[in-house]
Amino acid sequence: MTAAGEKALREELDQLKTVDRPRVIADIAEAREHGDLKENAEYHAAREQQGFIEGRIQELEGKLSNCQVIDVTSIPHTGKVIFGTTVTIINLDTDETKTYQIVGDDEADIKVNKISVNSPIARGLVGKEEGDIVNIQTPGGAAEYEIDEVAHI
Template identity: 50%
Template sequence: MFNKIPMTLRGFNKLKSELKKLKYITRPCIVKAIANARQLGDLKENAEYHSAREEQSFCENRICEIENKLLRAQIIDITKIPFKGIVIFGSTVTVLQISTSNIFVYTIVGDDEANYKEFSISIHSPMSRALIGKKKNDIIKVNTPTGYIKYIIKKIEYI
């Protein structure tokens, strides 16, 4: 009934770590901040109190969100999948942009793991959608805001 959320083991552990921090470090600090703000007097005009309550709301919502994702997580360990030369979730793919001859290396990961600075791209990104199911030397077209960009797949790794 619930949709599974694909993620790598690294992404799963990262979410677990964030959840632990929120529950055992951030949440108690917020509770203390609320208690301290209550001591300042009238709650109607107490900016510190309202700020702490808002922070508490964000924290609790994030805790619920992470717990939900961890329950629905489908951990995919790419190293345990036999290499068939096809781009799949978790693959690290080297591509050559045809128009510029620039080379890029991307790892296809879950939404929460995506980090463009680390060249980890979401499974739902246009680049990932173009790469999934392709093989070495295939040419892909990626739709971008400035138009289509063509790439050649140079290397596929399951690492």
């Protein structure tokens, strides 16, 4: 994963451990004071939320302990598309220009132009260089793109 992706996961983990977990524990304690736990909807909702939080904490800790962080800014620029680079491509059929950053699965968000290294577009681009023309299979059919620029941002 990229350095920014690791930072985001660490921030989420910190939020869950220092803010959300104590809040849910307090909610459970407050709901217990209301009496009969069998028919106490607040208690059951808080326990369910606690289960989600604990599950997410375990998931994040597992990902962070097994991840390899790649800081693309420290890698010399060769013009080759690799994990973490930001790639500007031109659709040769429509002359439409798009810019994507190739990131890990956890960081992928098409709304901010971050695509997973496992996506069809990224798989077609990785290993290619600036100026290369690539043919990529998309859901709408095959498309031909020219790699305009590869940036280490």
